[in-house]
Amino acid sequence: EDQVTQSPEALRLQEGESSSLNCSYTVSGLRGLFWYRQDPGKGPEFLFTLYSAGEEKEKERLKATLTKKESFLHITAPKPEDSATYLCAVQAGRGSTLGRLYFGRGTQLTVWP
Amino acid sequence: GAVVSQHPSWVICKSGTSVKIECRSLDFQATTMFWYRQFPKQSLMLMATSNEGSKATYEQGVEKDKFLINHASLTLSTLTVTSAHPEDSSFYICSVILGGLAGGSSYEQYFGPGTRLTVT
Numbered sequence: 001e002d003q004v005t006q007s008p009e010a011l012r013l014q015e016g017e018s019s020s021l022n023c024s025y026t027v028s029g030l031r032g033l034f035w036y037r038q039d040p041g042k043g044p045e046f047l048f049t050l051y052s053a054g055e056e057k058e059k060e061r062l063k064a065t066l067t068k069k070e071s072f073l074h075i076t077a078p079k080p081e082d083s084a085t086y087l088c089a090v091q092a093g094r095g096s097t098l099g100r101l102y103f104g105r106g107t108q109l110t111v112w113p
Numbered sequence: 114g115a116v117v118s119q120h121p122s123w124v125i126c127k128s129g130t131s132v133k134i135e136c137r138s139l140d141f142q143a144t145t146m147f148w149y150r151q152f153p154k155q156s157l158m159l160m161a162t163s164n165e166g167s168k169a170t171y172e173q174g175v176e177k178d179k180f181l182i183n184h185a186s187l188t189l190s191t192l193t194v195t196s197a198h199p200e201d202s203s204f205y206i207c208s209v210i211l212g213g214l215a216g217g218s219s220y221e222q223y224f225g226p227g228t229r230l231t232v233t
Contacts, residue, residue: 034222043206043224044157046114087156091220099145099210099220103156 003027006088006104013111016077021107023088024070031091033071034101035064038085047073047086078111085109115141115211117225125231126197133193134228136207142187143209147222148180151204163190163207197232204229 007022025033032051036044048057050066057064061082063074073086085108089101116139126132136146144165149157161182162170169182179201181193194201206227210220 031220036224041204041227041229043117043119043208043227046221046223049221089222099222100147100159100162101222103158105156 004088004090004102004104006086006107008107009105010108011110013075013078013109015079015111015113018074018076018078020075021073021086021088021109022070023073023104025088025090025102026069027090027092027102029092033066034089034091035062035071035073036087036089038087038106044087075109078109080111080113083109083111114221115139115143115209115223117207117209117223119205119207119225119228121228122226123229123231125233128198128232129196131193131195132197132230133191134205134207134230136190136192136225138188138209141209141211143190144187145210146184146190147208147210148182148190148192149206149208151206151227157206160192194230197230199232202230202232 004025013019032049034049035047037047038044048064053068055066061076065072085106087106088104118137120135146163148160150160151157159172160175163182163184165184165187171177179195184190204227206224208222208224210222
């Protein structure tokens with residue numbers, strides 16, 4: 001069964017304190033791994049897609065990396081406005097509905113001044 | 114990316130009534146849309162896959178007669194919660210997929226802002 005596990009469930013950082021969020025996955029034939037940001041009461045906002053092990057992508061203070069079993073979302077010198085829930089999702093290949101995503105439970109990040 | 118809207122953004126209804134939620138793809142013709150449900154402090158759970166011009170595909174445990182999906186055009190899918198009950202209160206989110214080139218590329222998925230349903 002395809003599974004996505006995110007850790008930690010919650011993370012509190014002081015402004016400027018860098019850290020990483022983890023997403024580990026087991027899936028048949030990974031088509032892509034996705035990171036989203038979700039603010040309270042809103043839909044997920046697309047951040048990154050990673051397709052193959054070794055791939056990295058960056059956007060402002062965020063950097064996503066991918067290995068064969070997990071992905072990391074690195075947050076460098078976070079600011080309070082980075083506070084949100086970060087969701088990881090994978091898209092399987094074989095035997096899966098086209099385009100379907102399997103989500104982790106998310107990491108709730110709080111950055112305090 | 115793709116721009117997706119939902120209407121209404123929130124709705125309160127009485128138990129036993131039906132509620133319709135619209136999902137529109139504003140700048141992209143979407144043959145496939147997804148409907149998700151999210152309970153407080155939980156992740157998104159896929160309810161169904163909506164395909165333009167054909168019947169929706171429901172996930173295991175989702176009642177197709179209770180959650181009616183109509184994808185009548187390439188830019189509009191609707192979810193109707195029939196005979197709503199308090200346990201149906203949740204955050205409903207739709208999404209569209211973008212991409213899908215031949216050769217196994219992944220499909221990027223873009224989400225609407227969500228609809229908060231409260232059944233009293």
